[in-house]
Structure formats: structure tokens, C-alpha cells
Amino acid sequence: MRTKIINYAVAFLVLLVLNFILPRLMPGDPLSAIYGEEVLVQMSPELKANLIGRFALDKPLWEQFTSYISSLAKGDLGYSYYQNAAVSEIILAHLPWTLLLMGLAIIFSSVVGIIMGIESGWKRGKLMDKTCLTGMMTLSGFPSFFLGMMLLLFFAVTLRFLPLQGARTAYGNLTGGWIVLDVLKHLILPLTSLTLAEIPANYLLTRNTMIINAREPFILTAKAKGLPDSKVRYRHAGRNSLLPVVTRIGIKLGIIVTGALFVEIIFSYPGVGNLIYTSLLMRDYPVLQGSLIMVTAFVLLVNLGVDLIYKKLDPRT
């Protein structure tokens, strides 16, 4: 157990060093990176001199690294000169929207995927199984952003039922429950596209395990006891088919922050994915670096969590 934690700590340290070194290996001065060449055209010479002074990296590398680590330890992810705000503050403003979107998508896709997988696996070879399997195989070929575009074109542009983008109506004078409804309404399309894109993997995994489990002697015993079909299916076979799906959901949780990147861009949903995209366009490197650190820390943390939980769940260990 201790070695596992040490492994994670080493991995995290390597990531920190990479995150520190990479921007310093970038060609050119940070000024043009931060302000972009459009502004260099307009910028006055005195401001340029002022900014060059601010970005002076004249200390030895080791000192820079220690100050970087100590500020990270204080939760300081850096400062975005472009957005003129602390990186942690910027990320925190976007994080809840991504968590809402991805969290719900993971829950829905898991529930639907598992139920469909159980039903389908139980009735292997029947018409319903075949239809589901074909449908899911087809669906799994579509990436989430493609589904998103299709849904957007159909429900928002053509039918005009749903908002074109954003997470809420800007200055719509809404109060109380209407705000919740408004947020839900904006959530429907991005959530549906992410959920639909995630269902097939969960479905296929559950279905496979279900088929294997259905042949096990304990299922025969359960049936012989005269238990109702649904109980055998869910309590006995279904429950035992969950383990691999749980692993997959664990992995998915790790990338919860960036998983919705494309969908967020399509729907202009103000999550972390959209933030990363805008920062890339504006060459706002501090924000990109901050997001990277946060995402990697999150992935490592979730992996560690899953590892620890597994230890408790798995009777063989």
C-alpha cells in the first residue's frame, strides 16, 4: 500500500517538473505569447519595457523551481496576465459547469448502459438483443461532438425548441425555480450528446459480463429456487456484472474535467474544456499550465482512490 502511494507521489512530482520545464523551453519571449502579435503592433514602447521587466526570469533555475513549488503548495496555480486574474480563480469559475455536465453524463450513461446491458445480455441472440447490439455498435461509432452537432442542428436550429448555447440565459430576469429550469434547459443537448456517446461502452461491457455470468451455476441455482426472473437477472447476474463497469466509471471520473471539451466548445458551455480552448486561442499559457496541473492531479487522485477502494472490495486481496 505504501509503495502504491509513493508511486503516485513520484508520478506527481514528474508532472510538476514537466509543467515547470516545458514553458521555459518554449521558443521566444513570453511577452508575445501573452499578448499576441496583434497587440505588439499597437503596444507603446514604454509598456513593452515595463512588461519585459515583469517577466524577467533572471534568477537561477533552482530558485525558480523552489518558488514555483512553494506557491503551488499554497494553492497558487499562477497568474494569467491576459485575463488579469489568478489562474485558480479562473478555473474555479468554470469547474462547476463541467462537473455538472460530466457528472450527470456519467451517471445517466452508466444507469442506462448497465440496464440495457443486463437486459440485452440476458436475452442473448433474441431480436431485442440483436437490435440493441446493432444500435449500440452504430452509436459507438459517433463521437460526442458529432452527436452534439446533430442534436444542436435538429432541436435548436431547426425546431427552435432549445437554446443554441451557453449554460443559462444571460440576464433573463429569472428567479428561483425558473433559474433551475433554465439551467436544465441549456443542459439537455450537451448532456444528451455526452450521455449517448458514453452509453455504448457501458452497455457492451455489461452485456459481455452478463453473458458469461448467465452460464454460471449460481444462476441455475437461483432459477431452481423458483425466484422470479427479474430477481435472478438483477440481484444475481446483474449485480455480479457490475465490477468491470465500475472500473470503467472510475477511469471516466479521472477525465471528468476534460472529457467534455469538444461538446463544451460546440455548445459554448462555460466549462473547463471551453476555458482550455479559449486559452489556447489566446495563447494564455498560465491558464493552460494551471489546468494541466489540476487535471493531472485529479486523474492521479481518482486512480489512487479507485486503487484503495478496490483493495476493500476485492475479496481476493
Add this chain to the structure above:
Amino acid sequence: MRKNKVVLSIFLVFLTIFLVSALLKTDISYGKTEAITYTIADATGDWGYPSPYTHYPRGPGYVRMSFIFDTLLWKDETGFIPLLAQKWHYEEKENAYIFSLQKGVSWHDGREFTAKDVIFTFNYIKKHPTWMVDSSIVEEAVEIDPYTVKIYLKELYAPFLNNVACTLPILPQHIWQEVEYPRGFQKDEALVGTGPYRLCDYNRAQGTYLYQSSPNYYLGKLKVERIKFIKVSEQMASAALKRGEVNASSVPPEAVKDLKRWGLQILTCLGSWNAKLMINHTKEPLSSRKFRQALAFAINREEIVKITQRGYATVGSTGLIPPSQEYWYNPNIEQYSYSPAKAQAILESLGYHRKNGYYWKNGEKLRLELLTSPQFAGFIRLAELVSQQLEKAGIAVSMRILDSKSLDVRVGSWKFDLAVSGHGALSGDPFILNKVILGKDFISARYDKNELLNKLLSDQLHQMDREKRKEMMYKIQKIYAQELPALTLYYPTWYWAHDGSSNLYYTQDGIAFGIPIPLNKLCFLE
């Protein structure tokens, strides 16, 4: 019975989305723009906290700030107009501008605006430089009386009215005198201005702004009470306009025809930005002016516009200034219209001979490297086309795609032959030529080999007579076109669509120092 249960449930999911959305549609009246609210769509959304020191250093950031803060002068469709200064004139002997200020103007917090605020602002930007104004030009700002200020310039400076008087937002002394770190000043007081609007809300994550009209604006009543900026991607802008969710938005060129059919009004901006071919004129064979001219003859700019811009651009002028800058543009310069024959004649006169389709000299094949980056849309396609055209003319080209930063560094350190690049700011004062011809940045041609060009560029900055300055600009374009230290390929055309409820227009020479966005705050006056 259960066979179709799952199939049914898939249909049910869709049906539910359908029904819930239809239900919600009747319940929430989102997006219905009231007559007094004007909604503007923006693809990026967030342009920073709209104070003079904290908005993002780009045109849209400035525009959001300009709704709250006024400058001494302003511009409309026709040119300079009074704003905080009622009248102004230039004292030639003293090299100073005298501004008579509006009386009875108050700051949003009720305090009176006087000459002291103007003096304070000029002193403040010397201590705390801003990206939009070069305060080093100003020698001193002096108060003549509470409503008159005199600004002494260090040297003659022709673009003063455009680049300083029309651009510098005047700050309230009673608030900013205490502020030591203006970029960190993001309290409500940081947004006390004299402008037509006040900010009610700014949401960084959602990229939205809400402005409320100032009740006693000194230039008159505002017909638009509230202005909203909301984030809408460029692809969805047309749909949002059609749905009436937004009143105005920039739109992709392909959407223009359809939007016109829907009764929307279209504004066109020609030539504020240019894509250009950077040429390394410090190394052989590109250091030869004649060789550069041969390149220009070999490149078919009209074809480039047709193919890479689908026709939505103006062919680049070899004098850099776009034809849309009617006052400054010199139409009588050599444009090097596509002519492979002329390119061939020049190359042969330089000692090259053609063999197997390519030119050779001293046993070496004529070969150039062309750098490009995916930074701007269509730049890779553009580089491919330029390569093809040069290959056709007998010049072997190896194209290299770099990330934009590496490209900038390579160009900046002269480690390139040819590179595709671009920059804006061509719609404002032509002082920009100094920055992009003589400037030291990678964006500039950094060309100082022609003494006359250097002198003209420096002199035109000090020429206070507009007509004489125009003559100089004509000469500058002519020489630049002869020297060809870089070749402007095209100026993309930009479009805005709006519903006509406010009379939007493109400001003459752009907003402030030259921002090509049709959101002049005076459009919203009654």
C-alpha cells in the same frame, strides 16, 4: 412483450427530450429582446473587466470599456467629433493642443468632471502605461482654467488626435489618485466614468456583460436602455439573429446572403487585417529587390483570394495600405499583376536559367523554404497555394508547417526564406506603417535599406498638415511597392449583421486608435 422494451425506451428518451423542451418553450420566454434592450453576440465572450486597465488588450476589450469611459474626442462615420472636449485646436508655435471641455458633465458617482481629471489622466498614464496609448509623446498637460486644458507634445506628432485624444479614456481623479496598482483595481469604483453606459454585471465564466444607460448623459438621451453582450459561437450567430435572440453579431461571409433574405442588415468591413508573405531580405537571393519583384509577379493574388478566401477578401496592395483606406491609399503604384512571363524575364536577367522546369544558377537549383502555421484559418491552404504558384514559375519550394510561436521566433531571428504571416490595425491612422516597416518585432518587415523610405516614414509622423502627409504616404507606398520587403496577399472581408433597431456603422478610421468593430457607442443615442 419485453422484446421491444429497450428499443421502446430509446424512443422514450428522445420523446422525453422532445416533450420537455417543447414544454419549457412555452414556460420560459428566454431571449425575447425587449425594444429597449440591445443584445450583441460575441464568439469569445469574455474580454475582461471593462476598466481602462483591466480589459483584455484587444479591440473588443476596448469597445466594452468605451461604453463606460469617454475620451476627449471621438469619431463617427465621417471623422472627428467632440466628446468630453467641445472644441479643440492646434497651436503650431507651441506644438500644443488646446481642448475646451464640456461643462456640466458629471461622473457616474455624481462628482463634476473638470480639467483636473484630464491633467490627472495624462500624468497617471505616464506612471502607469497602458497598452492603447503611447504617453511618451506628451510633454506636459496643463490646466488653463477648470474647463480648458493644454497638451504640450514632445515633438510634432501627426496622429495625436487619433491615437491619443480619441483613444485615451479620461479617469476620475478622485478615485484613481489612490490607486497604486491599476491592473489589480477591480472594485465598482474602477468603473466610474462619464460615458453613456454603466456596467451592471460582468460574468467572466459565461462571457456576458450587462450595461445600463446613464440617466443624464451629456450628449443626450439614449434610445437603448440596456446593452447585453452574450457569448454565441460564430457558427450559431446566424441562427441567433434569425431567432431574434440577438440584435447584432459578426457573421461568417457564407451566411450573408441568407441573412439578407431574412431582412437583416449587413455591414461590411474591407481591409483592416492583411495576410502577407514575409520575405527574408537579408539573405541571398531574396536580398535582391529585382528577385522580390519576380516573386510578386509569380504569385497570383487574385487566385489566392478566390481559392483560399472563397472570394471574401480584397486582393492585397503592394503598398500595404488597403484600397478601403480611400484617403491614404495610392492607386498609382506598381501592383505586379500576375505575369509568369515578367517573372521569367527578371529571373533570367538575374542569371538564372530554366532546366527541367526549375531555375538554376551556378549549378544550384533555386530553392526556397516557406514557413506557415495553423494560427490563422486558411494559412496552411494559403501556403500550399503560394508554393504551387512558385513551383509553376520554376522556383522549388519546400513548405514547412510550424506552431505559430516557433514561426514567430524563426521570422524574428531571420531564420527563414519566406513565411506566411498577418496583422491588423490597417484601418486606423497610417502611422502603423512605421511599426510594420521599421519596427523591430517579428510582425514587421524590419526594412531600413532605403534611406528615402526611412526619412519619409519618420517625417510623416511629424507632418501636421493632412494633405502634405497624404502626399508623403503616397510616396511611401510607391517606394514600398518598389522595394517589396514583404508582400501583402489579401485583406479578408468581415461582416456584421444586425436587425436595424439601432443604426450601427463602421467608424471612420475605426473606433479609437482604429478598431474595426461597428459598435460605436454613439449608435445608441436618440
